[in-house]
Amino acid sequence: MENFFRLVDHEDFFSRRCIWVNGPIIVGAGPSGLATAACLREQGVPFMVLERADCIASLWQKRTYDRLKLHLPKQFCQLPKLPFPEDFPEYPTKKQFIEYLESYATHFQINPQFNECVQSARYDETSGLWRVKSVSSTGATRNEVEYICRWLVVATGENAECVMPDIEGLSDFKGEVIHACDYKSGESFRGKKVLVVGCGNSGMELSLDLCNHHASPSMVVRSSVHVLPREVFGKSTFEFAVMMLQWLPLWLVDKIILMLAWFVFGNVEKLGLKRPSTGPLELKNTKGKTPVLDLGALAKIRSGDIKVVPGVKRFNNGEAELVNGEKLDVDAVVLATGYRSNVPYWLQEGEFFSKNGFPKMPFPHGWKGNAGLYAVGFTKRGLSGASSDAVKIAQDIGKVWKDETKQKKQRTTACHRRCISQF
Ligand SMILES: Cc1cc2nc3c(=O)[nH]c(=O)nc-3n(C[C@H](O)[C@H](O)[C@H](O)COP(=O)(O)OP(=O)(O)OC[C@H]3O[C@@H](n4cnc5c(N)ncnc54)[C@H](O)[C@@H]3O)c2cc1C
Ligand SMILES: NC(=O)C1=CN([C@@H]2O[C@H](COP(=O)(O)OP(=O)(O)OC[C@H]3O[C@@H](n4cnc5c(N)ncnc54)[C@H](OP(=O)(O)O)[C@@H]3O)[C@@H](O)[C@H]2O)C=CC1
Numbered sequence: 431m432e433n434f435f436r437l438v439d440h441e442d443f444f445s446r447r448c449i450w451v452n453g454p455i456i457v458g459a460g461p462s463g464l465a466t467a468a469c470l471r472e473q474g475v476p477f478m479v480l481e482r483a484d485c486i487a488s489l490w491q492k493r494t495y496d497r498l499k500l501h502l503p504k505q506f507c508q509l510p511k512l513p514f515p516e517d518f519p520e521y522p523t524k525k526q527f528i529e530y531l532e533s534y535a536t537h538f539q540i541n542p543q544f545n546e547c548v549q550s551a552r553y554d555e556t557s558g559l560w561r562v563k564s565v566s567s568t569g570a571t572r573n574e575v576e577y578i579c580r581w582l583v584v585a586t587g588e589n590a591e592c593v594m595p596d597i598e599g600l601s602d603f604k605g606e607v608i609h610a611c612d613y614k615s616g617e618s619f620r621g622k623k624v625l626v627v628g629c630g631n632s633g634m635e636l637s638l639d640l641c642n643h644h645a646s647p648s649m650v651v652r653s654s655v656h657v658l659p660r661e662v663f664g665k666s667t668f669e670f671a672v673m674m675l676q677w678l679p680l681w682l683v684d685k686i687i688l689m690l691a692w693f694v695f696g697n698v699e700k701l702g703l704k705r706p707s708t709g710p711l712e713l714k715n716t717k718g719k720t721p722v723l724d725l726g727a728l729a730k731i732r733s734g735d736i737k738v739v740p741g742v743k744r745f746n747n748g749e750a751e752l753v754n755g756e757k758l759d760v761d762a763v764v765l766a767t768g769y770r771s772n773v774p775y776w777l778q779e780g781e782f783f784s785k786n787g788f789p790k791m792p793f794p795h796g797w798k799g800n801a802g803l804y805a806v807g808f809t810k811r812g813l814s815g816a817s818s819d820a821v822k823i824a825q826d827i828g829k830v831w832k833d834e835t836k837q838k839k840q841r842t843t844a845c846h847r848r849c850i851s852q853f
């Protein structure tokens with residue numbers, strides 16, 4: 431009797447949790463997932479989007495600070511098939527960008543399954559299908575679901591998890607310690623001495639925001655950083671670089687950009703901002719390290735409002751001991767230490783993705799793997815790279831989908847004719 435119940439329970443369990451998805455599964459409803467979904471919609475291919483958060487673009491909605499704006503001009507940040515509204519400024523605010531993404535999802539009728547965190551995905555050779563396990567959580571209930579599909583689109587992003595540095599004594603630090611993804615505004619740090627660890631775009635902008643809210647930031651520069659003016663002679667530096675790249679090799683464009691930066695800023699190494707030996711665009715392309723586009727932090731560094739300090743050796747209660755032996759009194763720590771991909775935690779595959787969670791092949795080749803596997807938004811080229819991937823993926827799947835639909839229709843028509851002719 432006991433065994434009988436177990437058996438029934440078991441069967442019931444499986445029949446409830448296995449779901450066949452007609453068309454691709456897209457993991458992640460950020461800009462990359464939405465762009466792919468929109469392009470698939472245009473191709474007439476059905477899809478399902480699984481998102482661990484309870485909203486679209488959760489990075490933008492939940493894990494970014496208030497003063498954030500897109501830092502590339504708008505034409506490099508819009509997604510395929512639907513441009514930004516005409517009245518958007520050159521650098522849309524975070525609020526405007528989110529509004530755009532919401533209207534994008536509505537326009538293309540993209541309705542992700544929210545609160546679905548994908549735990550594992552593997553290709554089943556026998557059936558030639560992907561098995562995607564996810565935990566859906568609403569309130570206190572957690573359900574395991576297994577989706578089965580033919581195509582899997584990885585759209586979980588380059589910024590899926592926060593990088594938390596392993597610095598001695600940090601866990602015992604007596605003050606507040608937050609990652610940049612939980613920083614909203616400098617309001618709550620007024621009058622405090624804040625150590626900002628990291629000098630990428632986040633570290634620079636949070637330091638500036640802290641200054642603007644009358645806190646005293648010290649920013650850790652442990653190695654080197656490229657700081658570029660966002661604009662030169664009233665034109666976006668990025669746009670200028672893109673234009674030059676049509677005619678000139680990357681190394682030369684890098685040299686020109688650095689000359690312009692020198693012309694605008696002078697020698698920033700004097701301020702403690704050592705430049706990497708590799709040029710800014712080459713470093714972005716090869717290592718994914720984004721140059722800082724300055725929005726005012728440099729002026730604050732020059733005026734001494736933001737202090738630049740070398741690496742942290744250890745924390746002792748309320749004190750940070752630096753690698754040069756200097757000791758800093760610190761009230762709070764903001765870890766602007768970056769992000770990483772989470773693909774290695776859930777995707778059971780080792781041919782297309784490398785151990786660091788990025789496709790092995792660099793842009794423009796890293797969008798298509800084997801057996802119906804795709805990656806969108808891992809190009810180290812921000813939103814424009816994601817858009818370019820999305821278009822290619824949808825065309826690739828769309829072609830197979832249309833061919834097969836045509837064949838199916840032909841078979842049905844042929845069968846229909848045979849049936850009729852038999853009468
Ligand atoms: C602060 C900040 C500012 C930026 N500004 C710019 C900019 O101005 N211009 C630019 O081009 N780029 C910018 N970027 C780069 C950024 O990568 C892109 O803007 C964009 O968000 C990338 O979109 P995505 O969809 O690939 O990744 P994300 O926006 O990170 O979306 C991925 C989604 O996948 C979900 N997810 C992750 N793991 C799972 C899982 N296991 N199961 C289910 N769902 C999952 C996440 O919850 C998330 O919603 C910025 C990044 C940051 C951090
Ligand atoms: N639209 C916008 O305005 C903004 C865009 N962004 C984008 O978001 C992405 C992430 O940027 P960001 O969050 O700045 O991350 P980044 O990866 O660009 O920078 C991380 C920084 O943290 C430093 N770091 C890491 N670990 C340690 C440690 N243990 N001790 C000291 N320093 C450490 C790194 O130094 P090292 O180089 O030595 O490793 C680096 O300076 C980028 O693509 C960026 O362009 C971010 C903010 C604003």
Ligand SMILES: O=C(O)C(=O)Cc1c[nH]c2ccccc12
Binds near residue numbers: 668714
């Ligand atoms: O802000 C980001 O994370 C981006 O990836 C945007 C971006 C893509 N390519 C660049 C080159 C220089 C500066 C920013 C970017």
